[in-house]
Amino acid sequence: MEIKSTIAALAALAQETRLAIFRYLVVAGPVGAPAGKIGALFKMPLSTLSFHLKELKIARLLESRRDGRSLIYAANFATINQLLGYLTEHCCAGSACAPAVSQPSRKGAAR
């Protein structure tokens, strides 16, 4: 992933509403969810929701397809993967990004 798209993805996720929407759609999986359903969940004007969906889509973190009158949004896992790849490669490696320091270990440290 190049720097421009990295910045775009970071900026898209660096907003509470959008991060929440994205997380929701990650859980929803490839099936996704229609804009209306998302709007009902995260209560806000539909124009505001639409703005955030657009931002996420521009950053290629979401994809959308039409189903009747509904637009179904779904997470684009390739992009989040690429972002993770970039961060791991450029912002960790070299100086080793292993659990160098603390890291509370809240869960079972899966994988």
Add this chain to the structure above:
Amino acid sequence: MEIKSTIAALAALAQETRLAIFRYLVVAGPVGAPAGKIGALFKMPLSTLSFHLKELKIARLLESRRDGRSLIYAANFATINQLLGYLTEHCCAGSACAPAVSQPSRKGAAR
């Protein structure tokens, strides 16, 4: 990593200058580099540089220590680790974030 600090870290990195500075300091490692040296590399007014260093520091992505009249900045690897952890846990898992798609594999894919 909780949501607030996640947003803070994402926002801090979602800016070309700051991402470049952070990448530079990741490579520099724990030794870090003085503000002046960074300013010489990324040509910009020192007040602008200072603003960005502060943003990165507030997001806990950088740490600083004084050495004589210089302030040495260094990457905080714990924070970038935690960010990666958050993204992996909340924005990938569930629906599997394995190399689902492309992923050019430029390097030797260490670790």
Add this chain to the structure above:
DNA sequence: ATTATATTTCTATATTTCTCGAAATATGGA
């Protein structure tokens, strides 16, 4: 003490992002 170096803070301005009502577009059904 005085002066020089290193860097930050202050202040103002420019730019971008966010929010949301109103109007527009797209699709499906009667």
Add this chain to the structure above:
DNA sequence: TCCATATTTCGAGAAATATAGAAATATAAT
């Protein structure tokens, strides 16, 4: 065709961020 539903685009104001010159702070050297 006309109406209802689903959602986006437009337009404008509010809030947050970015840029940078000038002044302030901190340390070191003379």
